[in-house]
Amino acid sequence: MRLSTLTLLAAWSSVSIAGADFSVDAETGLATWQAESGAIQVRLTQISPDQARGFYQARGFSATAAERYAAECIFMTVVRNIGETPIQHRLADWRYEPAGQPPRAIRSKVEWERIWKRQGVNEAARIAFNWAQFPAAQTFAPGDWNQGMTTYSVPRNGQFDLRFVWRADGKTHSGKLEQVRCANETS
Template sequence: MAAVVNTGTDEESRLPYWEIVEPGVSIRLVQRLPDQTRGFFQARGFSVEDSELIAQGCVFQTVFKNISASSEPSTIEYNLRDWVVRAAGARRGLKTREDWQKEWSARKAPQPAQLAFEWSLLPTRQTYRPGDYNWGMMLFGLKPGTGFDLDVVWHQDGKQRTARLKAVRCAADVHLKPGDL
């Protein structure tokens, strides 16, 4: 059975989203504007230069849910290292919390900023029981406005499942006021 892929405008953020819904699992990516990201990370102690690096990296808020019914409970697991970004004819993996930790150490980012960044990201690996969910940011390392496909991989009751989100688009680097959305 192929996954249902939904797109639309997120009611809360009023920004575009892409979502996979399959029996037992829901995975939603919601655009974050570069300005939102700059403000968020500057407020957590990152320098203007470092917050710009993040803001220019195609950030999405990701919500991952185990929506399996109590009558058919499933355990869901994922590892972001299994996911593949397809853009401009190339394939590559995601930069995870662990990869970023090395970068921030090398850039000598303040420890409180590094901690805030780590906790803001979707965990690299996670297991969900029925009703569990989590959210966090994901950075795709693409320029604002870039389109890409994302191959999503998870394990459900020990079986590998995959789905592709097509024509996902990084938010443009536009300067809007919060009320402009």
Template sequence: MNLLFALLLALLVAPAQAETQRRTDPDTGALSWETRTQGVAVSLTQLLPDQVLAFYLNRGFPPAAAERFAGACVFMTVLRNESAPGELTFRLADWGVRHAGGVHPPPDVAVWMGQWTALGVSEPARIAFRWAQFPPEQEYAVGEWNQGMLATGLTPGAGFDLVVRWNVAGKTVEGKLDEVRCAR
């Protein structure tokens, strides 16, 4: 049954066609990973925990809450429909963080929001958090894109692969960023 499911998935999901390009920012030393698959570009750029901490402290987060998110391996993420054969749709819940033999989707923004409410984070700070995140789901026509923070939930320095999935023209397409590393 599992084999049948795997075969079905392999038929339905278009294979990744591009390799991961890695770059180092000469000024900050931050690493970026980028791939292009069937007209869609995906990139992750490391955000240092101190950068993330500073951003949320500046937005009014209490130190303990900002520290919690800053330690969750956060990346600046861009997904761009450059030339896919139509409007693409995606849900972060369909993406996979492959780490230490397991796979999990990126932590749900709603879960973070629940934590901030429980910790008494102010409404303006929670609004800033919500809209600074990479969208949990979105549609992009050709030329459309977003940039936002994406936490993997891993620890600083951890390595992982990110499997990105989207649907376009009735087909599920997969892109993969290999050997990504969380900033320390």
């Protein structure tokens, strides 16, 4: 085994929980949840509040506007078509469910745009924000993947389940990531 492989193995702790893979980066303390269901693979990796603040301030957001975003539960979301036929996703169909609460829709790019305009975020910063978010809808050919940020109105270190939905061959399918936890302030 090569040194780089040993280093990678030492950096990640991984277990399988309720049909999903869960791992924690030993260096950052940030966690990742990944599930495969049918032709889709969905992975959520925590983004810390400091990462969100720094990312958006570097793209022209004021400290106040960046803090508004950093107050959310933020994940880098990756979707991959692991099947043999095209799949379609619409983020508007996905739902997350904080413990003991009804399912909620993920805040859309359109809703964020309204918030940013009210806060006076300049157009260039809003464009950068829009490009960094997970696409609202997309068709994935076999092997295709994409990534972007998604947010959930859950407190720091709070927990939720995510129901992800996609269409393939004219049928609607769904899968679930359970016990996903938001990053805390120090992650």
